[in-house]
Amino acid sequence: METIFFTIVAAVAVLSSILVITCRNPINSALSLIMTFFCLATFYVMLDAPFMAAIQVIVYAGAIMVLIVFVIMLLNLRAETGKSYLHSVLVGSIIGFVVLLEACYFLFRTPSPTGEGLDSAAIANIGHTELIGKALFTDFLLPFEITSILLLVAIVGSVILAKRKL
Numbered sequence: 001m002e003t004i005f006f007t008i009v010a011a012v013a014v015l016s017s018i019l020v021i022t023c024r025n026p027i028n029s030a031l032s033l034i035m036t037f038f039c040l041a042t043f044y045v046m047l048d049a050p051f052m053a054a055i056q057v058i059v060y061a062g063a064i065m066v067l068i069v070f071v072i073m074l075l076n077l078r079a080e081t082g083k084s085y086l087h088s089v090l091v092g093s094i095i096g097f098v099v100l101l102e103a104c105y106f107l108f109r110t111p112s113p114t115g116e117g118l119d120s121a122a123i124a125n126i127g128h129t130e131l132i133g134k135a136l137f138t139d140f141l142l143p144f145e146i147t148s149i150l151l152l153v154a155i156v157g158s159v160i161l162a163k164r165k166l
Contacts, residue, residue, distance in 0.1 A: 013039035037061040
């Protein structure tokens with residue numbers, strides 16, 4: 001039963017990710033991206049990582065997509081009709097296929113990482129959220145702070161762009 005559910009969710013994820021790049025209307029493309037994010041959250045739940053699934057839905061499907069739709073509406077992007085996109089789709093498909101082959105090559109070539117002594121019993125005792133919080137604020141503090149500065153710059157930039165239009 002789990003395999004059938006995984007296959008259905010994977011098919012929806014692949015279909016919605018294809019729709020992200022093939023839709024000419026930016027709003028439809030953004031909605032397809034939201035569906036892809038929800039499928040990824042479903043994969044996290046299936047992998048027994050509920051915290052990551054919640055973060056996927058809250059941060060990406062919620063906040064980031066609101067920002068993307070806001071930018072689309074702010075810039076007044078319209079669907080471009082009447083132009084031929086065949087050469088762009090062909091080049092993009094070739095590049096995507098090469099990247100997929102590279103990813104598969106490196107995936108099967110490298111050994112799987114060990115959990116550094118963390119087994120399912122230790123994770124159940126400590127908890128997913130506490131382990132992620134400790135890693136985030138000890139080992140990955142600098143990337144976390146750089147991300148916060150990057151988001152602050154993006155917010156200031158969007159305010160400046162909005163003020164120029166008024």
